[in-house]
Amino acid sequence: MSADPVVLQRVDGVLFATLNRPATRNALAPEVVDAMAAAVDQAADDPAVRALVLRGAGGFFCAGGNVGNFQARLDGQAGTDDPVAARNRVFGRFMQRLAALPVPVLAVVEGAAMGGGMGLACAADLVLATRDAKFALSETTLGIIPAQIAPFVVARVGLRAATRLGLTGERASGDLAERLGLVDALAEDGAALDTLLAQWLTRICTCAPGANRALKPLLRRCGREDEGMLLDEAARLFAACMRDEGAEGIAAFREKRAPVWARRFDASELPGDAA
Incomplete structure (x- = not known):
């Protein structure tokens, strides 16, 4: 233990x-x-x-x-x-x-x-x-x-x-x-x-890790900041994602395959009780 x-x-x-x-x-x-x-x-x-x-x-x-x-x-x-x-x-x-x-x-x-x-x-x-x-x-x-x-x-x-x-x-x-x-x-x-x-x-883990890291902070800012300024920043984030993981995500969609970041989990893989 x-x-x-x-x-x-x-x-x-x-x-x-x-x-x-x-x-x-x-x-x-x-x-x-x-x-x-x-x-x-x-x-x-x-x-x-x-x-x-x-x-x-x-x-x-x-x-x-x-x-x-x-x-x-x-x-x-x-x-x-x-x-x-x-x-x-x-x-x-x-x-x-x-x-x-x-x-x-x-x-x-x-x-x-x-x-x-x-x-x-x-x-x-x-x-x-x-x-x-x-x-x-x-x-x-x-x-x-x-x-x-x-x-x-x-x-x-x-x-x-x-x-x-x-x-x-x-x-x-x-x-x-x-x-x-x-x-x-x-x-x-x-x-x-x-x-x-x-x-x-x-x-x-079906979602791209970088996209998730970009989206979560953006969602937290919604309703707290000027809408126009937030959407300007959102557009820049969108472009950065498109040029990064977006290329792989779109290719995977067109090729009808899972993207390279996709991962399936099974209950048997999860860590056991630490105690």
Whole structure:
């Protein structure tokens, strides 16, 4: 069993990052967050990485913040450099980096995604889960708030659903989680979840890796910048893609063959439980 807080494994350009603290249900202790941040940086900086998959060891995605560390933070002196606020903001900066990653991010949820764990899922582009997996903004039941994950939850499920979940601590699973927009696709059990993941990775790897890296940041800018300036930049990106991977993609289409970047995945190829 690995002692690393996050275990990294790579399969044909897909980077698997598995939270590896099953004894605490993969709670987001500082060393776990730091290791996840390093994984995000690796995925961003390595052009050979085509997707990032987030999982949890021991059949549990993530229990959220490490409550055991909260008291130590409270013992620090509040003031201009409040240690509680400072550490909370560290997690928020990590969330920003995760959401801005230019490659597709998939969260694969078993057991539960609670609090900050649900935030991780909401920052992903695709969320796959077993039907009995639970999602909850549980912070308010502890007398605190989901401060750093709030923007990402709202971006994923909308203000109305985020308000419902945040102000009630309601646990959503199965059909409700899918209906609220927390989950993109459901599987009946862990084995079916691996099959589902392989299917989605195959779809992602049918797309050109450079085109995906260009498109995702462009989509995030839509609605936030001047439309004309954004479309000017989009035209330049289109031309760059056309002169690069586009030549191969068009040739493959005409020749009725798969492009050179296409890759099929099978559930048997996926990394096993890190724990």
